[in-house]
Amino acid sequence: MDFALSQEQAAVRDLCRDFAREVVSPAAEELDREHRFGYDIVRQMGDLGLFGLPFSEQYGGAGADFLSLxxxxxxxxxxxxxxxxxxxxxVCLGAAPIHDFGTEEQKQAWLPDLLAGRKLWAFGLTEPHAGSDAGATKTRADLRNGEWVINGAKQFITNCGTDISAGVTITAVTGKGGGGARNGDDAEISAILVANGTKGYHVLPGYRKLGWHSSDTHPLSFEDCRVPEANVLGSRGGGYRQFLHTLMGGRIAIAALSVGVAQACLDASLAYAKERHAFGAPISKQQAIQFKLADMAMETELARTMVYRAATAYQNGTGETTDEVRMLAAMSKLYASETSKRAADQAVQIHGGYGFMEDYPVARYWRDVKVNEIGEGTSEVQRMLIARLLGL
Ligand SMILES: Cc1cc2nc3c(=O)[nH]c(=O)nc-3n(C[C@H](O)[C@H](O)[C@H](O)COP(=O)(O)OP(=O)(O)OC[C@H]3O[C@@H](n4cnc5c(N)ncnc54)[C@H](O)[C@@H]3O)c2cc1C
Structure with a gap:
C-alpha cells in the first residue's frame, strides 16, 4: 500500500499551500472582521484552475482526481x-451535480464559467422543515405548459447571493410515485436548475453567522417561479439519488476542510507555545501543553489519512456509490470535523486569555469549526449512517 501522493497531487498541494500563505492568509482576518466575500481571492483561485480541478477537460476542467481537490x-x-x-x-455542490448528472446542453451552458470560477452555482437542498431529513422536502415544482412552476423555500444556502452567483440546483417534489424519498408519501423528487434573475426566485438577506464570515449564505424563496421543463437536472425523479451522491463527495471535502483548520490550530499553537513564557520557561516545556500538542498532531494526521483513503475510494467508485465509499465518507467527515473542533478548543486553551481575543487567529478557528459538525450532514447523521451500514 502506497500512501505517497503522486507528483501531480503533490504539485496541487504545494501550489495551494503557497497561494494560501501568500494571498489568503494575509486577507483572512479582515474578511472575517468585515464579513466580506473575497471576490479577488475567488478570481485568483479561478485563474489557478481550482474550481475545475476534478472535472473533464472537455468542459474546461483540469482532469485531476478527487484527492487533488x-x-x-x-x-x-x-x-x-x-x-x-x-x-x-x-465544486462539490454547485458544479459536480451538473457535471455528473446534467444533460449535454446543461453542461455546455453552465460548466465553462463555473469551472473557471467566473460564476458560482449553489445547491439548495435544506429547507426550514427539512434538513437532516432532506427527503421530507416541501418545495414543489408543478409542470404546466412546458414549464416548472416552483413554490417553496430553502435555507442556509452557500454561494447563492454573491455578485457572481449564476443560479442554484434545488430539490423539489414533482409528483408522486417516485419512490425516492423516505417521507412516507412516496414523493417523486427532482433536481431543477434555477438561474439567478428568474422571476419569482428571491435570494433573501444573508444570515448573521457564528463563523465562516467570508462565505456567502442566504435563505431562498420561490413564488410561482417558472423555469423551462428542460431545466430538470438529468431526468425527472432522479433528485433523491442525485443529492445522496452529491453529499458523498461533499462530506469527504468537508472532512478535508476540517483537516485544514485542525492543522492551522496546530501550527498556531506550536508557534505560540514556544514563544509564551510562564514560570521562567516557554509553556512548550510543560508536559501538559506538550500532550495537548501531541494529541492535536496525531488526530490531525489520522483525520488526513482518512480523507486520503475516502477520497481515493470515492474517485475509484464514481458512478454508483458503494457501501464502502458511504462508510468512508461518513467516518472521515465525522472524525475530521470532531478533530477540528477539539483542535480549535485546545488551541484557544494553549493561547490562554489571548485565545479569547480576536488578536490571534485561533479565536476565528474556534468560531469557524463548529459548523463542520453540522453542514452536509450532522455528526448524528454520520453516526446513523455508520450504524446502518453496520447492519443496525
Ligand atoms: C453555514 C451553513 C451553510 C450551509 N450550506 C448549505 C448549502 O449550501 N446547501 C444546503 O442544502 N444546505 C446547506 N446547509 C444546511 C445543512 O446541511 C443543514 O443545516 C444540516 O444538514 C442540518 O439540518 P438542520 O439544520 O435542518 O438540522 P435538523 O435536521 O433540524 O437537526 C437538528 C438536530 O437534530 C439532530 N437530528 C435530526 N434527526 C436526527 C435523528 N434521526 N437522530 C438523531 N439526531 C437527529 C441533528 O443531528 C441536529 O443535531 C448549510 C448550513 C450551514 C450552517
Missing part, C-alpha cells in the same frame, strides 16, 4: 475556512 480545500481552509467552503461548495 481535497488537498486544495485542505490548504485553502488552513488559511481561511470561509474561503475553503466557498471553493468546496462551488
Amino acid at each position: 481535497c488537498l486544495a480545500i485542505e490548504e485553502i481552509s488552513r488559511a481561511d475556512a470561509g474561503v475553503g467552503i466557498t471553493l468546496e461548495a462551488a
Whole structure:
C-alpha cells in the first residue's frame, strides 16, 4: 500500500499551500472582521484552475482526481475556512451535480464559467422543515405548459447571493410515485436548475453567522417561479439519488476542510507555545501543553489519512456509490470535523486569555469549526449512517 501522493497531487498541494500563505492568509482576518466575500481571492483561485480541478477537460476542467481537490480545500481552509467552503461548495455542490448528472446542453451552458470560477452555482437542498431529513422536502415544482412552476423555500444556502452567483440546483417534489424519498408519501423528487434573475426566485438577506464570515449564505424563496421543463437536472425523479451522491463527495471535502483548520490550530499553537513564557520557561516545556500538542498532531494526521483513503475510494467508485465509499465518507467527515473542533478548543486553551481575543487567529478557528459538525450532514447523521451500514 502506497500512501505517497503522486507528483501531480503533490504539485496541487504545494501550489495551494503557497497561494494560501501568500494571498489568503494575509486577507483572512479582515474578511472575517468585515464579513466580506473575497471576490479577488475567488478570481485568483479561478485563474489557478481550482474550481475545475476534478472535472473533464472537455468542459474546461483540469482532469485531476478527487484527492487533488481535497488537498486544495485542505490548504485553502488552513488559511481561511470561509474561503475553503466557498471553493468546496462551488465544486462539490454547485458544479459536480451538473457535471455528473446534467444533460449535454446543461453542461455546455453552465460548466465553462463555473469551472473557471467566473460564476458560482449553489445547491439548495435544506429547507426550514427539512434538513437532516432532506427527503421530507416541501418545495414543489408543478409542470404546466412546458414549464416548472416552483413554490417553496430553502435555507442556509452557500454561494447563492454573491455578485457572481449564476443560479442554484434545488430539490423539489414533482409528483408522486417516485419512490425516492423516505417521507412516507412516496414523493417523486427532482433536481431543477434555477438561474439567478428568474422571476419569482428571491435570494433573501444573508444570515448573521457564528463563523465562516467570508462565505456567502442566504435563505431562498420561490413564488410561482417558472423555469423551462428542460431545466430538470438529468431526468425527472432522479433528485433523491442525485443529492445522496452529491453529499458523498461533499462530506469527504468537508472532512478535508476540517483537516485544514485542525492543522492551522496546530501550527498556531506550536508557534505560540514556544514563544509564551510562564514560570521562567516557554509553556512548550510543560508536559501538559506538550500532550495537548501531541494529541492535536496525531488526530490531525489520522483525520488526513482518512480523507486520503475516502477520497481515493470515492474517485475509484464514481458512478454508483458503494457501501464502502458511504462508510468512508461518513467516518472521515465525522472524525475530521470532531478533530477540528477539539483542535480549535485546545488551541484557544494553549493561547490562554489571548485565545479569547480576536488578536490571534485561533479565536476565528474556534468560531469557524463548529459548523463542520453540522453542514452536509450532522455528526448524528454520520453516526446513523455508520450504524446502518453496520447492519443496525
Ligand atoms: C453555514 C451553513 C451553510 C450551509 N450550506 C448549505 C448549502 O449550501 N446547501 C444546503 O442544502 N444546505 C446547506 N446547509 C444546511 C445543512 O446541511 C443543514 O443545516 C444540516 O444538514 C442540518 O439540518 P438542520 O439544520 O435542518 O438540522 P435538523 O435536521 O433540524 O437537526 C437538528 C438536530 O437534530 C439532530 N437530528 C435530526 N434527526 C436526527 C435523528 N434521526 N437522530 C438523531 N439526531 C437527529 C441533528 O443531528 C441536529 O443535531 C448549510 C448550513 C450551514 C450552517
